[in-house]
Amino acid sequence: MDAPDTALQGRDTTITGWLCVAFELGEKSWKLSLGNGVRAPSRCTVTSGDTAAVLTAIAKAKARCHLAADAPVRSCYEAGRDGFWLHRWLAPHGIINLVVEPASIEVNRRARRVKTDRLDADKLLSMLMRYYGGERRVWAVARIPTPEQEDERRLHQELGRLRQERTAHSNRIRSLLVLHNLRVERIGGRAWARWWAEHAAQLSPGLRAEIERESERLSLVATQIRTLEALKAQQVRDGVQPxxxxxxxxxxxxxxxxxxxxxxxxxxxxxxxxxxxxxxxxxxxxxxxxxxxxxxxxxxxxxxxxxxxxxxxxxxxxxxxxxxxxxxxxxxxxxxxxxxxxxxxxxxxxxxxxxxxxxxxxxxxxxxxxxxxxxxxxxxxxx
Incomplete structure (x- = not known):
């Protein structure tokens, strides 16, 4: 089959469009796939968090695609452990970015599909072009909270983790006591201190020391929980959270x-x-x-x-x-x-x-x- 006529003979091939960039974010390195929809995408690897290398890669991709230095750039990456700092860094540099939900990205349905970071970056790039080509439902785009809104979510999320940690310490102490047929209704507080003083001597020195260390961690977690709960109640009483x-x-x-x-x-x-x-x-x-x-x-x-x-x-x-x-x-x-x-x-x-x-x-x-x-x-x- 003959190749399609690309009409390159004797014509100006400068592209007056915009550049698309897809980030595949990893812990040690980032894979970037860059293209303008006309030429095959270019790929590069940069160290995680190296923003200067990202700008260099974008500049090189613009030159390769014959785009102007001030050509608009549109990018995307999957929501994950890096959060939204990259999105907030891209905006002041004139880059329109999308943070997409990973579960909404379509995948190959074969039983054994090939998956690499390079292929994932290329897939993100093609879907980004489809999104701006009119397929708005090609994936789900996350709504980005402001830094203040994101910071306000810290308090109750930390409190939830501390409560889980408190339960884990209590269950661990209770499980260690059951090994010697010792059972207690409540772990922590004054009643627990009195009970422990009466029954600690029945345990071996190593087990007794482990339970005491668990009790210290439990006491610290309980103190932090009370502090955060008091802070929440105070903010509501003061009218800070109407x-x-x-x-x-x-x-x-x-x-x-x-x-x-x-x-x-x-x-x-x-x-x-x-x-x-x-x-x-x-x-x-x-x-x-x-x-x-x-x-x-x-x-x-x-x-x-x-x-x-x-x-x-x-x-x-x-x-x-x-x-x-x-x-x-x-x-x-x-x-x-x-x-x-x-x-x-x-x-x-x-x-x-x-x-x-x-x-x-x-x-x-x-x-x-x-x-x-x-x-x-x-x-x-x-x-």
Missing amino acids: AIAVLARLAGIGTGGAWTLVKELFGWRQFHNRREVAGCLGLAPTPYASGTSEVEQGISKAGNKRARWLMVELAWSWLRFQPASQLSLWFNQRFASGGKRSRRIGIIALARRLAIALWRYLQYGEIPPGATLKPSGSNAVAT
């Missing part, structure tokens, strides 16, 4: 749950309709319909896992503290009379409806129908 105070006025929602919802979901994301709210939480259905086969695969779980987990917990709490609300009546009428499986399915549906109702409450001031507010000055339920 949205959290408003959301916590609803019976069944405590300061902790309101804090997580505002910081992870409602505080910095802009939703246009209820579908976007449910989709961001991953509480959207995932039907599988092909020919005569129709299967419901459950919820997508594609959104924010912290907010999704919390909404399910708040749905159970809502049934307890808001029994006269329209949402609770709907759940009781449709799912309460069924078995455990029916109620588990129904609680997901209730969590989705509750998330939409809370979004409307914060966005437009619409109190969920039938819901009650806490009396002024009452203590919030910790959820």
